[in-house]
Amino acid sequence: MMLRVAPYRIRTFGDxxxxxxxxxxxxxxxxxxxxxxxxxxxxxxxxxxxxAAPQIGVSKRIFVYEIGNSGPRTVINPVLEEAEGEWExxxxxxxxxxxxxxxxxxxxxxxxxxDIDGREVSYEGEDMEAKLYQHEVDHLDGHxxxxxxxxxxxxxxxxxxxxxxxGHSAREVAPAGREPRA
Ligand code: NI
Numbered sequence: 632m633m634l635r636v637a638p639y640r641i642r643t644f645g646d647x648x649x650x651x652x653x654x655x656x657x658x659x660x661x662x663x664x665x666x667x668x669x670x671x672x673x674x675x676x677x678x679x680x681x682x683a684a685p686q687i688g689v690s691k692r693i694f695v696y697e698i699g700n701s702g703p704r705t706v707i708n709p710v711l712e713e714a715e716g717e718w719e720x721x722x723x724x725x726x727x728x729x730x731x732x733x734x735x736x737x738x739x740x741x742x743x744x745x746d747i748d749g750r751e752v753s754y755e756g757e758d759m760e761a762k763l764y765q766h767e768v769d770h771l772d773g774h775x776x777x778x779x780x781x782x783x784x785x786x787x788x789x790x791x792x793x794x795x796x797x798g799h800s801a802r803e804v805a806p807a808g809r810e811p812r813a
């Protein structure tokens with residue numbers, strides 16, 4: 632029997648998988664390894680710096696990233712710890728294409744979890760890296776960056792998303808900069 636693997640595509644705003652709390656991974660097995668390879672490939676292809684499994688339709692607590700000179704990394708069952716300070720910066724999401732927002736998050740965080748070999752990992756990040764960890768764990772908890780906006784920003788974003796859903800061409804909502812998305 633020939634098995635055809637369905638190509639993964641990035642799920643976007645409105646897809647229910649993005650609103651669900653993803654499930655803990657209980658066995659880091661061959662299936663998880665294949666999924667993680669696929670996630671790295673999809674992230675690279677989309678020029679993203681991070682990607683959470685629900686973003687390709689798999690409700691598992693896994694994210695991958697590559698930021699600065701980190702090389703490709705995988706964190707399974709991540710837990711955020713030791714959040715400190717505040718940092719406001721532009722943020723974009725592969726699941727909310729074409730929109731960037733200024734969002735305030737903790738400036739420094741530590742994330743703990745497991746790598747693809749089942750070894751415990753712990754990464755400490757600041758600024759962009761800290762933001763990435765928080766963004767990815769939000770995805771695993773079923774939250775998009777839209778939920779981090781203040782009321783006015785959010786209203787504007789929802790209006791723009793509705794326009795696009797109705798087939799209107801994109802209108803710039805976000806400020807000028809273009810940070811990589813996750
Ligand atoms: Ni995202």
